[in-house]
Amino acid sequence: MCVGAVAQNTYESRFMRFYVPDCTGSPFPVSIDTYFTISESGQTQIKMHANFAYNAAEFSYFQKYSIPAGNNVYFKLDSGDIITLTCSSDEKVADGFVTSKNGTYQNYADFSYFPINAAVIDSLKKHDIIKIRGQFKFEILDGSMQFTSSSDMPKTKDSFKQAETLVRKHYQSAIIESNRQETLKQNPLSRF
Numbered sequence: 001m002c003v004g005a006v007a008q009n010t011y012e013s014r015f016m017r018f019y020v021p022d023c024t025g026s027p028f029p030v031s032i033d034t035y036f037t038i039s040e041s042g043q044t045q046i047k048m049h050a051n052f053a054y055n056a057a058e059f060s061y062f063q064k065y066s067i068p069a070g071n072n073v074y075f076k077l078d079s080g081d082i083i084t085l086t087c088s089s090d091e092k093v094a095d096g097f098v099t100s101k102n103g104t105y106q107n108y109a110d111f112s113y114f115p116i117n118a119a120v121i122d123s124l125k126k127h128d129i130i131k132i133r134g135q136f137k138f139e140i141l142d143g144s145m146q147f148t149s150s151s152d153m154p155k156t157k158d159s160f161k162q163a164e165t166l167v168r169k170h171y172q173s174a175i176i177e178s179n180r181q182e183t184l185k186q187n188p189l190s191r192f
Helices: 118-126 156-186
Strands: 003-005 011-020 030-038 044-050 072-077 082-086 089-100 103-115 129-135 140-143
Touching (some): 011 129, 011 140, 011 156, 118 156
Antiparallel strands (some): 003 011, 011 030, 030 044, 044 103, 072 082, 072 129, 129 140
16 A cells, blocks of 8 residues: 655555456456545545556557546445546656657556545445446447456455555645645744
8 A cells, every 4th residue: 555645746546456358468467457536625536547558649559548537437345336437637748768669659658536435435435346337538448357267356345445444544644734834934933
């Protein structure tokens, strides 16, 4: 489990990984990491990022595993309920290079952000996700919760609870420190 704070002060922790078929012909699926995040402004989101090593603009499958703004991802829960999340924003970030027989190209990491509310958080804390379907850039794909058919099904509710607790703790610490700094800006000798 990792917690990160990026330039815009977003606090995040991965709680799930699912898999989609690799478009390059590899027998191994592409993994998509899913994070619980809180922005500096307090907005809670689900963030998704595909671990795809061949995401250069020169390739025909560029951004194949991104979910563009306005598109949906669906989580089916063990309760039978379906959560529909709509991507509010997406971004691509330079992420190393890809070397092919035709040259070396800039690789990109794609990120999709889905705002969530208290009801979604409560559902994810109470129920495991058993199926995923996403409206990716080129097609609608079902994600597998298992790397292989013999892999164990993950307990997403447990990992979501851990991620949410950890991120909220880091977020609250950042708010406390921010407030302390504001007080010190007003009076540098406060509580000296």
